Amino acid sequence: MQISRRALLATLALGPAATAFAAPTVDSRLLVVFLRGAYDALNVLIPVDSSFYYEARPTIAIAKPGTGADAALRLGSDWGLHPALRGIHQRFLDGETAFIPFAGVEDLSRSHFLTQDIMEAANGSNAASSGFLGRLAAELSGARPIAFSRYAPIALAGSPQAPIVDLSRRLAEVSPRRLAALQAMYQESELRTPALEAVGAQRLKDELRQHEMAEVDRGASSPSSFELQARRIARVMLSGYNIGFVDVGGWDTHVNEGGAEGALATKLTALDVGLHGFIEELGPTAWQNTVIVVISEFGRTFRENGDGGTDHGHGGAYWVLGGGLKGARILGRQARLTPASLNEGRDLPVLNEHRAVFAGLFQEMYGLSSDRMSRVLPGASPLSLGMI
């Protein structure tokens, strides 16, 4: 399904001003998925050959690969994947997925809000008027950033202003008359840019809504809500957006996290299905030059707590997916898991700093000069992981 040119044009007309000449052009697509709430990385990317892991998590640890239906899916000799992530596991085996453990920021507040802000600003502080994806867009010619969110995420703050479209809920019917009236009223206004972007977003949503109604009429089954959102995101990005950001909440599993089944497993299943839906909707050609990065503000405590859950930690794991990825690997610096190697005796250390990881990825994806990179991620030395 093609989003109509008309819906897109409303926003294209206000496209970002071309940056200085010699800015690299964008011919690949990036989607950053931010899992807000600090998902339990240790039960997703599982250190299956560590007896320490099994001692520390007597009730919620995921069993070693090959021990039954609830077991971890094998990723190599040291690591396994949570069994709810079957689709992603297959993509790992196909070389389209890689993981980066011991990833995160240096900040040790373990505060969700503070650390999320620090990650999104990605300039070494949390008081920033721009975010790293906003700055990335400013350095690329033809960048069309978009946020799939209810509120403007800090990650996309900065120039050019990214439209914000909430695709997570019911798409309300909009009247073309009203949109036309809005467009007319704001043509000459100082608020023209944000207003026409808002109108464009409404048109996009209405096209999506009509497409979905047609699908229902044809007897298609109704996808789960995150899968629905993910498919919508794919359709919107295909229509011309190449830097996307979406956040998914609800990962703060302090109580009753569960192991192979339970609260975390349910969310992981939805995420797995959703990402598969996104990829399927993109189609194989577009998938070839698309990269998805899944991140979270920090990992969780190494040991389970007294409530069958885990608490705020430090080092976590990032996922990288892409049709053209050199995947099937666990990347970056790693450490043996012993009581001594834990951070403050309670959580995983950060060995792959998030700005270094993104700097390395952006270098590989976009070929940014070091001048431009220093504007996108000030102070970061790119970690070359050979992903693309």
Place this chain on the structure above:
Amino acid sequence: MQIRIMLIVAGLSGTLANSLCAAEYLPPKPEQAVAELAVSRETPDALVWRAWSAERAMRQQQDVAKRQIARKQYYASLRELRVQAQARSLITAAYGDPDHEDLVWFWLNHFSVDARKNYLAALVSDYEVSAIRPHANGHFKDLLRATARHPAMLSYLDNTKNKSGEINENYARELMELHTLGVGGGYTQRDVQELARILTGVTYDPRVGGGTVAPKPGEVRDGLFLFDPKRHDFGDKIFLGHLIKGQGLSELDEAIEILASHPSTARFVSLRLATYFVADDPPEALVTRMAQAFQASGGDISKVLAVMRSSPEAIHAEPRFKDGREYLLSMVRLAYPETPPAAAEIVSWAQRLSEAPFERATPDGYPIKRQAWANSAQLAARFELAQRIGPPTALSAQAISNDLSPTTREELRKTRSAKEWNVIYMSSPEFMRKN
């Protein structure tokens, strides 16, 4: 405030008297809507006691499944209190005196707290009514003192965890950076540490609502407020160049005096007032005159505002883009002129516009520059809400702005129903600005 004095004379604690006193006049229907909320009827002591007891019962529940249920119930009851506190704040703002309400909001936002943390849901309504409202147009020092002694602030910025030998600097830092001197206002990391030491033991006791607690020697209590000498660092401090002898709670009063009378505070507060009320980048000359009035009057906010309001810069200021809250209130006043909307609804609209009271995650408060609000997400939210809230019947003629452009008038002329007219009006560029 006569009623409050009478209540205290009758034997009620300061905190209780404050919370029972409706400081502002509201028309009958909004007054009734507010009065029916539990946060208006019950004391913060009782609300906190209930929350504290429920949380303790939940933790003591051995059965994991039952604890899960108790946890859900506990968070649901806190959420209900939060929504009530937010609704009370918004309804009062929508139907009270607009200028006064804007000033109250300015201070609520300046001393911002998030009701989703700890037991703040049970405390924030009292925070607004007893710490902020009485002093909004009074002396800055009183405002500072009231917020520094209120459990909501002490809990939000973790001063309840701040004790001798286990310092938590969070409140000390924000007290200087966000509330008084401002970044670059002349304090050092050492001053942050010393202020944190001064603040040790300044906390609250959630159990007072469960019955009288006999004060231990050296304790100072006032309702929920507690100064606990066992947690206090009684050493001497050097704070912003002043020697503060280790004497206990009076150290906090000294620190507040120093902060409130510091020239950087006069400047920082004047700058923020001018930014919120006059212009995103207010003229330096105006801020200087306001800061001078601040210092000359010992921090009398009404004097600073008088200078501001009578200034040519304020009088000739351009109509400004409304922030989320201003847009919401202008819509509510138009669409619900007499009977306020339901509590849950008005709160959800404020959330949709990204400026719900007591829901700002960081202590810096919501942006006071209007430029921060002029983005596509905010406009999309406003277009959606206009469609939802636009009333089906014609608005009163005097409620409508006369200053509409030919384009807007043309679009209004094309509308085919009163509802459509109202929606287009509330979506218009002119309605996005304060007149």
